[in-house]
Amino acid sequence: GAGVSQTPSNKVTEKGKYVELRCDPISGHTALYWYRQSLGQGPEFLIYFQGTGAADDSGLPNDRFFAVRPEGSVSTLKIQRTERGDSAVYLCASSLGPTLSGNTIYFGEGSWLTVV
Amino acid sequence: QKEVEQNSGPLSVPEGAIASLNCTYSDRGSQSFFWYRQYSGKSPELIMFIYSNGDKEDGRFTAQLNKASQYVSLLIRDSQPSDSATYLCAVNQGGYQKVTFGTGTKLQVIP
Numbered sequence: 001g002a003g004v005s006q007t008p009s010n011k012v013t014e015k016g017k018y019v020e021l022r023c024d025p026i027s028g029h030t031a032l033y034w035y036r037q038s039l040g041q042g043p044e045f046l047i048y049f050q051g052t053g054a055a056d057d058s059g060l061p062n063d064r065f066f067a068v069r070p071e072g073s074v075s076t077l078k079i080q081r082t083e084r085g086d087s088a089v090y091l092c093a094s095s096l097g098p099t100l101s102g103n104t105i106y107f108g109e110g111s112w113l114t115v116v
Numbered sequence: 117q118k119e120v121e122q123n124s125g126p127l128s129v130p131e132g133a134i135a136s137l138n139c140t141y142s143d144r145g146s147q148s149f150f151w152y153r154q155y156s157g158k159s160p161e162l163i164m165f166i167y168s169n170g171d172k173e174d175g176r177f178t179a180q181l182n183k184a185s186q187y188v189s190l191l192i193r194d195s196q197p198s199d200s201a202t203y204l205c206a207v208n209q210g211g212y213q214k215v216t217f218g219t220g221t222k223l224q225v226i227p
Contacts, residue, residue, distance in 0.1 A: 031213070042120075042204050042217035043160065056214050091159055098213050104150065105215060107159040 002026075004108030006092050012114045013082055021077040021111045025094030032075050033105060034067055035091040043091055049075060050098065082115045089113070119143060120207050122218035130226050135192040137221050139205030142186070148208035149181055149188045153201045154220065160204055164190070195225045 005024040013019050025032050031050055035043035045059040052072045060066070064082075069075040079086055089110040095103040121140045129135045137151075148167055152160035166172045166179040166188065178191040188207075192199055202220040209216060 033214070035217075040124075040219070042122075042206075042219045045214045045216060048214050050213070059214070104162050104165055106162065109159050 004092055004094050004106055006090075006108040006111050008111055009109065010112045010114075012116060015082060015084060015115055017082050017115075019079045019082055019113065021079075021090050021092075021113070023075045023077070023092030023094075023108060025073065025075070025092070026106060029094035029096055029106075030072070031095040031098055031103065031105070032069060033093040033095075034075070034077050035093065035107075037089045037091055037110070038087075046077070079113075082113075084115045087113055087115045118218075119209070119216045120205055120218035122203075122205050122221045124219055125222040126224050127221055128224045128226055129195050131195060131197060133195050135195045135199065135223055135225070137190040137192075137203050137205075137223065139188045139190075139207075139218055140186055141188070141205075141207045143207070143209045144183075144186060146183075146186075146207045146209050148215075149179070150206040150208075150215065151177075151179060151188075151190045152204040152206060152217075154204055155201045160217075163203075192223075195223075197225045197227050199223060200225050 034046040037043045048056040049069045064080045067077045091110045093105040093107045095105040097103045150165045151163045154160045164179045176193045180189045204220045205218040
């Protein structure tokens, strides 16, 4: 697609529920990132995929968070037993290749998650 | 020490002036440096990237990198009210693919 597409754009869920957030990267981009941004903060790194594999998941806050990218394109971020502290904007980004090779990352519009 | 540090602001400049935004980073092995602009309620958009020491100019924007001082800055010449936004500094730490962001500096350009 022309840009990074994220769905849903807004999600309100009850504490304890399970949530899935979807990301469709720019066509041809092999690298995919998930970030989380709280109000007044910069984006916080969660996980990075190169192709189908999670090359760096060091930013996932705990085992309630999990992400997959089974075919190397669309990715899903999964959050189990949601807590009010999970409320944030979840940003997906993609790049043509690894950033260390000189590629830059482009963000989607984000999924605004509110846990009540 | 935070990996990427920015003054949160707000930084207020009059229209037409030069806005100077600064960022320091902790990992001396960092290789790539980015400036993103983020309007309220929107996602970050890339303004510039820089890899080598010195200045890089693109229109009204100039990025400056000093690896010895672990310092990167963004200058915006002839500031316009439409430049009012939060500016995020981001760094690709050495050896890692992830890009780490600062908390951002809020810029207000006063007409």
